[in-house]
Amino acid sequence: MRKRSQTELAVLGALSLAPMSGYRVRAEILSTLGHFWAESFGQIYPTLARLEAAGLVARDGNALYVLTEPGRLRLVELLREAPESSPPRNGVLLRLFFGRELGIDGCLELFDQMEREVQEKLRALAEIRAELDPGDPDERFALITVSAGEHSGRATLAWIAESRAALTVPPMRPKV
Amino acid sequence: MRKRSQTELAVLGALSLAPMSGYRVRAEILSTLGHFWAESFGQIYPTLARLEAAGLVARDGNALYVLTEPGRLRLVELLREAPESSPPRNGVLLRLFFGRELGIDGCLELFDQMEREVQEKLRALAEIRAELDPGDPDERFALITVSAGEHSGRATLAWIAESRAALTVPPMRPKV
DNA sequence: CTCCCCATGTAACTGGTTACATGATTCA
DNA sequence: TGAATCATGTAACCAGTTACATGGGGAG
Numbered sequence: 110m111r112k113r114s115q116t117e118l119a120v121l122g123a124l125s126l127a128p129m130s131g132y133r134v135r136a137e138i139l140s141t142l143g144h145f146w147a148e149s150f151g152q153i154y155p156t157l158a159r160l161e162a163a164g165l166v167a168r169d170g171n172a173l174y175v176l177t178e179p180g181r182l183r184l185v186e187l188l189r190e191a192p193e194s195s196p197p198r199n200g201v202l203l204r205l206f207f208g209r210e211l212g213i214d215g216c217l218e219l220f221d222q223m224e225r226e227v228q229e230k231l232r233a234l235a236e237i238r239a240e241l242d243p244g245d246p247d248e249r250f251a252l253i254t255v256s257a258g259e260h261s262g263r264a265t266l267a268w269i270a271e272s273r274a275a276l277t278v279p280p281m282r283p284k285v
Numbered sequence: 286m287r288k289r290s291q292t293e294l295a296v297l298g299a300l301s302l303a304p305m306s307g308y309r310v311r312a313e314i315l316s317t318l319g320h321f322w323a324e325s326f327g328q329i330y331p332t333l334a335r336l337e338a339a340g341l342v343a344r345d346g347n348a349l350y351v352l353t354e355p356g357r358l359r360l361v362e363l364l365r366e367a368p369e370s371s372p373p374r375n376g377v378l379l380r381l382f383f384g385r386e387l388g389i390d391g392c393l394e395l396f397d398q399m400e401r402e403v404q405e406k407l408r409a410l411a412e413i414r415a416e417l418d419p420g421d422p423d424e425r426f427a428l429i430t431v432s433a434g435e436h437s438g439r440a441t442l443a444w445i446a447e448s449r450a451a452l453t454v455p456p457m458r459p460k461v
Numbered sequence: 462c463t464c465c466c467c468a469t470g471t472a473a474c475t476g477g478t479t480a481c482a483t484g485a486t487t488c489a
Numbered sequence: 490t491g492a493a494t495c496a497t498g499t500a501a502c503c504a505g506t507t508a509c510a511t512g513g514g515g516a517g
Binding site: 115118119122125141142144145146147181184185188189191192193194195196197198199200201202203204205206207208209210211215216219222247249250251252253254256257260261263264265267268271272275276 | 291294295298301317318320321322323357360361364365367368369370371372373374375376377378379380381382383384385386387391392395398423425426427428429430432433436437439440441443444447448451452
């Protein structure tokens, strides 16, 4: 699957929620998918133009983009394709791995900064969760993505606590 | 920080471990940093050429690349820069979010596939961990990165179990 | 009337992958 | 001798960001 298709997928998906302008598509992706997905203006408009040329979306009376029937079929097709995982690139782990060069203090600063970011993220997720209705079958899917972020965030906090201890307590050779 | 610098960082970091060929740099990044970092040939060779032109690395008698003193300083400088987090793009969450279009069965397949991948990853991490010496102060840093993967993997498994249940048990409205 | 948000787009640039091309060395 | 691995590189392509350019409409 080309990466291109994943942007198409995000745009078609956004339009499956409601007809909206390109500007709104971007706002929707930012606010609703923001904690696990990102698209920039420079991608969204050309993608919309392509999708329109292919008849997968159309403009309604108010010039809003709407998903056409072929568009919905294409969306389902893309949803069934294997999710593409971008090659991992974790800047924090890269730095920690070379912690010998960076120094313990530098590592601890990384932990502090990361801890603040994760806590901030968990706060944001709690807000999103508060607005979702667990009883609504359609919103279960959004809840699952929120839950993913929460699990991941809590795991990161636990890892930070554990790793901070491993760095500050002097290492012991296991007794022979 | 330009993304460019992160590739430089990975390459300089690899050469801080030992002098090696470009081919080895790639192999080292693949095997040692592989679970949280990726570089392709197409990046590594041009980067090495740039680094050599800048005097940050040099060729030794066996034509292996070695880190020069300016190179080591540059490495520390890069390590101290703020880690760049690439914009989040989680293909699985993107698909789950549109689970209404994908269907419950499609979601469950996503979980199955992801579960297998995570279990495979945890197995690979266990192997790496087994080869590391917890008493060696230098290897603590590698252990921390392994631990990050393990925490993350276990969190993902817990999330999958929870989410599978949320999708298969019919949703209940909370009692009033 | 000015500022901010909505709205649409483009061009230049950067970063990164993939496929290709080439050749040396080693080992069965 | 032929396959596998080590080794170095390039060219074409793709994806994505950023900055820029433009303008309408509403609020204060």
